[in-house]
Amino acid sequence: MFDSHCHYDDHAFDEDRYEVLDRLLKEPGSPVDKVCHAATDENSSLFGIETALKYDNFYTSVGFHPECMDTLPEDYMTKLEELYVKACATHKLVAVGEIGLDYHYEGYDKEAQIRLFDHQIEFAVKKSLPVIVHCREATQDCLDVLNNYVPSGVVHCFSGSAETAKQVIGLGMYIGFTGALAFKNAKKARRALEEVPMDRLLLETDCPYMAPPPYRGQRCESYMIEEVAKVVAEIKELDPQEVLDITNRNACRLFGIEYKKG
Ligand SMILES: [Zn+2]
Numbered sequence: 001m002f003d004s005h006c007h008y009d010d011h012a013f014d015e016d017r018y019e020v021l022d023r024l025l026k027e028p029g030s031p032v033d034k035v036c037h038a039a040t041d042e043n044s045s046l047f048g049i050e051t052a053l054k055y056d057n058f059y060t061s062v063g064f065h066p067e068c069m070d071t072l073p074e075d076y077m078t079k080l081e082e083l084y085v086k087a088c089a090t091h092k093l094v095a096v097g098e099i100g101l102d103y104h105y106e107g108y109d110k111e112a113q114i115r116l117f118d119h120q121i122e123f124a125v126k127k128s129l130p131v132i133v134h135c136r137e138a139t140q141d142c143l144d145v146l147n148n149y150v151p152s153g154v155v156h157c158f159s160g161s162a163e164t165a166k167q168v169i170g171l172g173m174y175i176g177f178t179g180a181l182a183f184k185n186a187k188k189a190r191r192a193l194e195e196v197p198m199d200r201l202l203l204e205t206d207c208p209y210m211a212p213p214p215y216r217g218q219r220c221e222s223y224m225i226e227e228v229a230k231v232v233a234e235i236k237e238l239d240p241q242e243v244l245d246i247t248n249r250n251a252c253r254l255f256g257i258e259y260k261k262g
Contacts, residue, residue, distance in 0.1 A: 001229070002248040003035040003222035004255075005098070005132065005156045005176055005204035009047040012208035012219050018054075024222050025055045032222045033057065033248060036255065038098040038132055038156070038206075040065035042073065045083045052092035059255060061095040061132055062087050063120055066102040066113045077119055084127065094255035096124035097132025098156060101145075104136045114141060121149045130254055132156055133173075139164055146171055154254060157206050158192060165192040169200055174254055176202040179212030179224060182231045193235055202254070203228050203247045 008017060024032045034057040039045040041064055048060030062083040064076055073079050080096075087093035099120040101113050124131045131153035135142040139160055146168075155168050156176040168175055175196050181189050193201075205211075205228075207220035212227035226240065229247070233240040252259035 001031055001203070001222070001225055001244045002033055002251040003205050003207070003225055004154065004202040004247075004251045005038045005178075006035050006207045006222055007038060007040070007044075007209075008035075008051070008207070009037070009044050010208050020221060021051070021055060021058070025057050030223070031226065034059060034251070034257070035222050036094060036132075036251070037061060039063050039083075040098065041068040041071060042079055042083065045087070049083070049087050049090055049093075052087075052090045059092050059094045059257065060087060060090070061097040062093065063095075063097045063099045063132070064116060065098050065134060066100055066108075066116065067105075069109060069112060069116070072116065076116070077123065080120065080123060084123075093129070094257065095130045095132050095153065096120055096127070097153075098134045099131060100134035100136075101138035101142050102134060102136040103138045110141070113138075114145065117142075117145055118148075121145060121151055124153070125149050125151050130154070135160070143167055146173070152254065154202055156202075156204060157210070159189065160192060161188060162191045162195045165195040169196060174200050174202050174250060176204045177228055177232070178204050178206045179210040179215075179220060179228055182212035182227050183216075184213075190231070190235060193232065198236060198238075198243075198246050199250060201232065201247055202251050203232070203244070 037048040037060045045062040154174040203225045211220035229240045229243040
């Protein structure tokens with residue numbers, strides 16, 4: 001399985017970060033094949049770069065999340081270029097992200113978010129890298145920016161409608177589903193999934209968040225995407241292992257990684 005979106009730099013992993021990663025990525029027989037770190041700011045990008053050097057199957061992105069506006073450096077594009085150069089040296093840089101728009105918290109600065117998103121997408125397109133897009137309560141503005149650039153990439157932790165899913169697919173992008181798909185009240189997400197062809201689907205944990213049942217309430221880890229695969233399998237009438245194989249291959253295709261089965 002390929003966990004296409006995770007945050008092992010989160011404080012939830014402070015106590016045992018490398019034990020967890022060793023277990024997932026180095027232990028023989030681990031079901032987890034690869035993970036992609038979704039960077040959220042400068043330190044998070046540096047964590048991704050450092051960790052990509054430690055683990056063969058740990059891939060990384062660099063970028064500034066809309067929720068990091070408060071600590072965003074003024075010269076963020078210079079910083080992004082520096083991070084890009086450092087990350088390229090690892091040969092494990094696969095995307096710019098996670099970037100996007102988030103209007104969930106009160107007091108957000110819409111214009112500043114759109115500017116940051118716009119600059120980073122433009123950067124990704126110039127560097128021929130896919131984008132990892134975060135979109136919360138900002139669907140139309142997100143689609144407007146994406147329509148301007150038509151980047152390759154994924155809209156992660158998809159929470160939109162079936163109609164929005166169609167539009168994202170129409171742009172040629174991928175859609176990522178987390179453990180939230182397995183929540184009891186996930187009717188809207190399941191409807192959206194019906195619109196997503198199997199060759200455009202990615203699985204992710206967004207860990208440490210969104211642990212699917214039966215792990216709900218626990219710290220999430222990459223192996224839990226098996227539960228997401230089970231829900232997809234049910235809806236798409238496939239075998240869960242087939243879902244894991246297809247989505248692994250999809251992530252490899254999007255991120256430019258050689259796909260090897262097993
Ligand atoms: Zn994330």
